[in-house]
Amino acid sequence: MTPLVALDGIRVQFPAGRRTLTAVQDVSLHVNPGETLALVGESGSGKSTIGNVIAGLQRPTTGAIRLRGQLLEKATTRSARRDIQIIFQDPFGALDPRMPVSAIIAEPLRIQRLGTSAERAARTADLADQVGLPRDALNRYPHEFSGGQRQRIAIARALAPQPALIVADEPLSALDVSIQSQILNLLGALQQAHGLAYLFISHDLAVVNHLADRVAVLYLGRLVEVAPRAELFASPSHPYTTALLESMPRIGHRHRRAVAIHGEMPSPLDPPPGCVFHTRCPKAQAVCRVEPPRLDPAPGRPAQVAACHFKA
Amino acid sequence: MSRPAVKRFILARCAQASIVLLVMSFVIYSLIGLMPGDPIDLMIASNPGATPEVVAHLRAIYGLDQPILLRYAHWLAAALQGDFGFSRTHSQPVMVVLLPALLQTCKLMLSSFVLSAALAFLLGIWASLKPGGIADTIISLFAFAGISVPVFWLALMLILVVAVNWHALPASGISTVGDASLRDQVRHLILPVTTLALANTGQFTRFVRAAMIETLRMDHIRTARAKGAGERRVVLIHALRNAMIPVVTVMALSFGSLFSGALITETMFAQPGMGKMIYDAILGNDFNLALTGLLFATLVTLLSNLLADLAYSWLDPRIAL
Numbered sequence: 001m002t003p004l005v006a007l008d009g010i011r012v013q014f015p016a017g018r019r020t021l022t023a024v025q026d027v028s029l030h031v032n033p034g035e036t037l038a039l040v041g042e043s044g045s046g047k048s049t050i051g052n053v054i055a056g057l058q059r060p061t062t063g064a065i066r067l068r069g070q071l072l073e074k075a076t077t078r079s080a081r082r083d084i085q086i087i088f089q090d091p092f093g094a095l096d097p098r099m100p101v102s103a104i105i106a107e108p109l110r111i112q113r114l115g116t117s118a119e120r121a122a123r124t125a126d127l128a129d130q131v132g133l134p135r136d137a138l139n140r141y142p143h144e145f146s147g148g149q150r151q152r153i154a155i156a157r158a159l160a161p162q163p164a165l166i167v168a169d170e171p172l173s174a175l176d177v178s179i180q181s182q183i184l185n186l187l188g189a190l191q192q193a194h195g196l197a198y199l200f201i202s203h204d205l206a207v208v209n210h211l212a213d214r215v216a217v218l219y220l221g222r223l224v225e226v227a228p229r230a231e232l233f234a235s236p237s238h239p240y241t242t243a244l245l246e247s248m249p250r251i252g253h254r255h256r257r258a259v260a261i262h263g264e265m266p267s268p269l270d271p272p273p274g275c276v277f278h279t280r281c282p283k284a285q286a287v288c289r290v291e292p293p294r295l296d297p298a299p300g301r302p303a304q305v306a307a308c309h310f311k312a
Numbered sequence: 313m314s315r316p317a318v319k320r321f322i323l324a325r326c327a328q329a330s331i332v333l334l335v336m337s338f339v340i341y342s343l344i345g346l347m348p349g350d351p352i353d354l355m356i357a358s359n360p361g362a363t364p365e366v367v368a369h370l371r372a373i374y375g376l377d378q379p380i381l382l383r384y385a386h387w388l389a390a391a392l393q394g395d396f397g398f399s400r401t402h403s404q405p406v407m408v409v410l411l412p413a414l415l416q417t418c419k420l421m422l423s424s425f426v427l428s429a430a431l432a433f434l435l436g437i438w439a440s441l442k443p444g445g446i447a448d449t450i451i452s453l454f455a456f457a458g459i460s461v462p463v464f465w466l467a468l469m470l471i472l473v474v475a476v477n478w479h480a481l482p483a484s485g486i487s488t489v490g491d492a493s494l495r496d497q498v499r500h501l502i503l504p505v506t507t508l509a510l511a512n513t514g515q516f517t518r519f520v521r522a523a524m525i526e527t528l529r530m531d532h533i534r535t536a537r538a539k540g541a542g543e544r545r546v547v548l549i550h551a552l553r554n555a556m557i558p559v560v561t562v563m564a565l566s567f568g569s570l571f572s573g574a575l576i577t578e579t580m581f582a583q584p585g586m587g588k589m590i591y592d593a594i595l596g597n598d599f600n601l602a603l604t605g606l607l608f609a610t611l612v613t614l615l616s617n618l619l620a621d622l623a624y625s626w627l628d629p630r631i632a633l
Contacts, residue, residue: 088534
């Protein structure tokens with residue numbers, strides 16, 4: 001099966017004064033049609049940068065992006081917007097304050113010149129229905145809505161051009177917990193109805209466990225583990241993944257401190273040599289300080305790959 | 313923003329404006345009354361033979377022997393009926409003197425305002441696209457020069473270089489005697505309009521640039537890019553409209569002051585406009601003319617602010633009237 005979107009050796013660097021900040025280092029990933037791939041990691045691990053690269057908001061320094069096997073060049077990215085849309089974390093800032101909701105939702109259609117204006121109006125009303133916005137919402141402005149409703153507006157806008165993939169960049173983090181579950185259920189229902197694929201960027205492992213098909217774990221801009229959800233949560237292979245899971249608060253479990261990781265993530269301006277995790281890794285040996293590990297299948301689990309010399 | 317709300321807002325603001333005008337008229341009237349000397353002093357200055365009886369008689373004719381409150385009441389009663397009195401120095405009704413000056417000022421101010429606003433948008437947006445880039449550095453330098461160069465110096469340099477050295481344009485006046493063509497009038501406007509526009513362009517450009525840089529960093533700009541909007545649409549539709557509020561404020565405020573405050577430019581280029589007229593009227597103790605002129609300037613300021621407020625609510629739906 002051809003993946004819907006595939007990243008191949010993506011590296012993203014930003015100039016930081018005289019030095020270079022490497023936000024994403026040689027990341028290769030794919031998203032299959034209709035699946036939810038969760039991208040997890042600490043702040044500064046490069047999650048959002050990868051999301052922006054896929055959504056076409058950030059040009060990678062090196063590497064290739066393929067959509068249904070076809071290489072996305074500058075000339076083709078414009079039409080690729082139809083297939084890849086993005087939802088952002090902050091629903092308050094993400095909507096143009098001087099556009100009525102109907103114009104916000106219909107704008108991707110206008111830009112792509114899809115349909116007549118009557119068809120676009122009908123589609124806009126239909127989208128508002130699908131995301132559970134009240135009918136009178138269309139003539140109002142973003143500031144008249146709560147955070148959850150604004151996120152619904154953002155979702156309707158992302159759905160408008162009938163994309164195959166929606167990049168959801170921490171779409172729940174700015175919302176109240178009660179609203180989070182509503183939006184989560186909405187995302188699930190829309191996936192069922194339209195066969196959407198999601199790249200779901202999150203640091204909330206409980207949410208990831210709830211909706212992901214596969215999970216990719218990032219550390220300091222590098223992929224450390226990619227695995228189907230069940231395998232990853234049941235038997236994490238990389239020590240970092242293990243530590244992340246241990247840090248998850250769970251009702252009825254005493255917090256075990258045995259493998260908790262200490263310290264801060266190193267600066268991406270000055271990544272450690274060898275395995276980037278060795279500064280905080282409980283399993284680190286001499287080889288880890290010299291030799292960067294490759295992303296290989298875990299022993300006996302071909303679908304689960306991890307970048308560790310001593311993977312479980 | 314509903315239609316009845318707009319109507320109510322405009323009516324309320326007009327009521328406010330008339331109160332402001334009333335208060336201003338009293339304040340200006342009192343200030344002119346407080347100035348040392350009166351028209352009679354100026355009239356008899358060239359006539360040493362005037363006896364005290366003649367002086368007292370003249371004062372009585374002009375009503376200057378009455379208390380200032382009573383004089384103001386008389387003036388107000390007449391003004392409310394559309395009679396703004398007689399200009400002493402011009403020996404003509406005030407409106408006959410004022411209207412041509414107002415027309416000249418409109419030509420000068422509107423063209424320089426439109427020119428500087430257009431230039432400011434062009435340069436400000438251009439500069440904001442890449443803050444710190446080459447275009448931004450050059451445009452900012454130009455903007456600072458526009459703000460800091462004194463108007464009289466700029467006017468002198470333009471006259472010296474363009475009019476005297478190059479003989480390209482006339483140095484002063486509004487038309488060549490015996491030439492009534494539009495082309496001639498436009499040629500006379502170019503230098504004063506340029507002088508006035510340059511200072512404003514600098515200021516406006518700074519504001520457009522700052523507002524655009526701030527807006528272009530906002531999240532909804534990223535959303536617009538994610539929708540696939542081209543750079544032109546992102547900048548002109550999503551960013552510019554959101555950046556307009558501070559720009560509109562500054563432009564509205566300076567529009568009002570343009571109408572009364574272009575004295576230096578009008579003097580340097582011998583343009584018979586409002587600034588020069590008010591200045592001469594005050595010096596000549598021609599209080600009817602000075603008063604009406606200043607009230608007109610107040611009215612223009614009030615109107616431009618009203619327009620700015622209406623523009624706010626059109627630009628930003630979060631602002632209720």
